[in-house]
Amino acid sequence: MSENRKKEITSTPTQYQSLYADIKQLITQARSSVVKQVNQTLTVTYWQIGKRISIDILDSNRADYGKQVLPKLSQQLSDEFGKGFTYSSLTRMVKFYKAFPEQTIIATLSQQLSWSHFVELLKLEDVIQREFYAHMSHHESWSVRTLRERMDGMLFERSAIAKQPEKVIRQELAKLEQPQTASLALHLKDPYLLDFLELQDNFSEKDLENAILHKLEHFILELGSDFAFMARQKRLQIGGNDYYLDLLFYHRKLKRLVLIELKLGEFKPEYKGQAELYLKWLAKYEQQPDENSPIAILLCSSKDKEVVELMELEQDDIHIAEYWLQLPPKEVLQAKLHKAIEEATLRLGFGDE
Template sequence: MKEKSASVGEMGKSGENEIAIASEELIGNIRPLIEQAKARVAQSVNSGLVLLYWQIGKRISDDLPAESRAEYGAKVVELVSERLAAEYGKGFRRSNVFHMIRFAEAFDDAKIVQTLSGQLSWSHFIEIIYFKDPLQRQFYTEMARVERWSVRTLRKKIQGMLYERTAISRKPEELARQELEDLKEEDRMTPDLVFQDPYLLDFLGLEDTYSERDLEAAILRELERFLLELGTDFSFIARQKRMTIGDRDFYLDMLFYHRSLRRLVAIELKLGSFDAAYKGQMELYLRWLDRYERRPGEEAPIGLILCSEKNREQIELLQLDRGEIRVAEYLVELPPKGLLEAKLHEAIRLARGQEELCSYQSKWH
């Protein structure tokens, strides 16, 4: 009898283990369903909230034209916000109601708002709506949507003047608008939307004197932040990529892949000013990558030469502001914002002046 009891006891333990294992497996299968449902509900709530705020802003804008808002309109809005906040909560406080009005003014197409409401939160829109330049506003809207930026990432991109550092900001308005429309309609990224100038690498913490290898090593130590500076679609592939060409070995500093562009991106790091010889070196690397590393369905590889200084005349003569090779400066110390703004605005002015000159010349030839 004792032996039989022991056997029953062992069977009981085994049964408990089986029950525990089965319950864990079931919980593991159920948990994703709950998380997915929570995400759908949160997205639905966010979408509904964004649309509601736009509708409120639109109604106020329609009922109180801009010319009536100086004093009378502001007092009406304050009274409305007090009543709504008392009835429906803090989301209708004065500052937020004014955000709603600005939101309706900045995004005047209900269909666009409906589409974006499922992808961007109200906090995203607050960061974007006060840009005076419609192209700047559209750039951050579409990039945040396509690259799925968090609000924190969007804020950092704006503070780092990402728009001003991309080639799109230096283009004539019509071309820039068309490129942003293509991004909105087809999610089609271009090198001018991806590459920046200058790149802000102040987070690397380099000393006053450093070598190209020091710069490369520092970037790899801080790879996550470097990738965020490049853009969220960049994936790291290799460091010091070896290329055997003829009887010689060449080494590319860094190789990345950009998902939206569907291209390999070769990056060379250079100290000092840009030199024309760097173009030939990069062209050799790109031809090799195109022949031996490019996969079916990918576009041709492109290259980025990062220099501590740019030689603008050489770059213009070599036409490196368009095509498969780009040159950009990097800053290992973040300059005062005013100085950076002046530098970028001057670059934009020069680039637009060059485009206008080319356009003018083409009309006469």
């Protein structure tokens, strides 16, 4: 009997592996859930501490008292609870409360973001930048490392939405919580940073395309995590002619095909006709019933802003963007952004608000 039982056990390794995998998954999920709950509780607690200190001490008429009591409070808390309550930690909690004064927002963001995320966000002095990175981190499930990389790469300054007034930016950020109204502007950039391509001088459009395909993973990270590669040099048979679009992607959240055309020089008005032709072909032959209309991204080394604005290409689902092979000084990019915001504010009539 024991031998038969032994044979029965050893003869079903697949069942055992399945059992082990299921139990392992349960343990892993439980641990992940516990860590997430601990992080959320810590974050909310730090916010509450910052609020209490800010209201009871620093924002009252007892500033001198606050200067005296904060070091004492830090020392006593550190002695009892450890190094997480140093003087600098307490002042960071106060800054945390002042940067995010609404508890409902903290309750929502802390479901996805850890205290380490907020420490990175507090480095940003600009309120709208901080809101942008907080919402995007929550929506895209960025790790702390990814958040830091996006900030270092000046993602906000390069996003299409950054050129709009703050009122419009906040409206677009609110749409992140409504998948059916996903904002196109939040998923497009201008410029795109292609410093990872390591191209030499005097490269051709073919060299640019080959370099992108060679570093496709890096390129998709620059485009955004929801872009999926579909084809290169896709052949379009139109009438008696063959056309080839450079790159074809699909955006999962937007549910749209995205064609990308690569141009070496400055944007030229005649590029519009080519893009429109490709978009109409994709809409007719490739677009699925549950998808939205295709969009085009024309990547050029430069563009005349007035020409692009006069052509009103965005309403035709054509996005003109520059590509940069190296990131310029932050001051240069911020100056361009400030000028673009001023122009957009005047154009949209927000100047008197």
